[in-house]
Amino acid sequence: MHVRQNNYALSYTLSGDRVKRKKVFHSIFLIFLSVPVFLCGKAASKGIVAGIRVAGATVIPALFPYFVLSNLFLQSGMNFPKVLRQSFRRLFHTTEAGLSAFVFSLIGGYPLGAKTVSELYSEKKLTAQDAASLLRFCNNTGPAFFLGVAGGKILGSTFAGAALYCIHIASAMLCGILFRPKQARQYSLTRENTMPFSFARAFPQSVLRASTSILNISAFVILFSGYQAAMDSLHFVKQAKIVLSGQLRFPVPVIDAICSGVLEMTSGLVKLKSLTNKSLVFALASFLISWGGMCVHFQTLSQLNGDISTKGYYAAKLFQGVFAFIMALPIGEMMYHHRLQPICLLPLTLIPGMFLFRCFVGNSQAIAGKHIAFHKNIPKNSRKGGRNSEKNLV
Secondary structure, eight states: OHHHHHHHHHHHHHHHHHHHHHHHHHHHHHHHHHHHHHHTHHHHHHHHHHHHHHIIIIIHHHHHHHHHHHHHHHHHTOOOOHHHHHHHHHHHTSOGGGHHHHHHHHHHOTTHHHHHHHHHHHTTSSOHHHHHHHHTTSOOOOHHIIIIIIIIIIISOHHHHHHHHHHHHHHHHHHHHHTSOSSOOOOOOOOOOOSOOOHHHHHHHHHHHHHHHHHHHHHHHHHHHHHHHHHHTOHHHHHHHHHHHHHHTOOHHHHHHHHHHHHOHHHHHHHHTTOSOHHHHHHHHHHHHHHOOHHHHHHHHHHSOTTSOOTTHHHHHHHHHHHHHHHHHHHHHIIIIIOOHHHHHHHHHHHHHHHHHHHHHHHHHHHHHHHHHHHHTSOHHHHTTTHHHHHHHO
């Protein structure tokens, strides 16, 4: 008895020490974060003003309509075709209901996919394991950002933005396959909504939910804009970038763009515009967009239900960024040095295309096989009875 009590007391003391260490670490970390704001208040204020402009001119117009439409889509109970849902389940070993989150993430951009996952989980269409698995590859950037910002403003070519978008889709699919569950569980088809859909009731609710989400996202954009402006004005941060540039043998502007993009994606992309090596700009832009930045990740966390685990999410986004960077390097070389632009998209479309074709063919053969086996087991006399006799046999 005394030994057990001593063990309990020892474990309690160790857990108490760990809690105290965490509190001390968190306190030091918060003090470190607050130093740039206190030392560079003017720079932080200018950054906040710039963040308000970005939120009003870019974030709200780009995301708010998609947020409203996604809420309406989920409340209406609409479903994708059965073949698409089954292919999604076979490819990523998850439930068919997650297809809407993947599609919305590729149309509306960050963090619409995470918000859709949270909505599906709240409606009990996903389990906690399914939601955590979908979150790892269903949080992506939409075509408007690729064509308008990355392609039009940074790279000066909408074709380059389209190529980045194809790389982004391929890297998300590869990441979903890499981080999928080892074994595919058996899922039933998504049940349609039995409640009658009322547009008069669903539309105000969708606008209200979208407004709350867009305010949270805009707040993070403004906060990170001000904090990053304060960090960039500190002298020791500039010296640290110079030292890091010498260690890694990369130019200082490249290190500056990567550091900025890791925190906030758009500011890092803007700094890439000043680089002369366009193929490197293309590859780094692919990495930063697929990674998303800490600002996007905090936006994602603000949209999630508290029960959804983020275990593996950051590793998945990092791997997606690495996949996108590796695929973008040869594509950028072909685009900017060999000028083989029409050929560039072929390897990008073949990667997801082969997987989808394999799933479609497999599903079609399985469905056709079941249909043939079903009719072989039906007696000739019962076939004359039409559909009613077939239903009775089933």
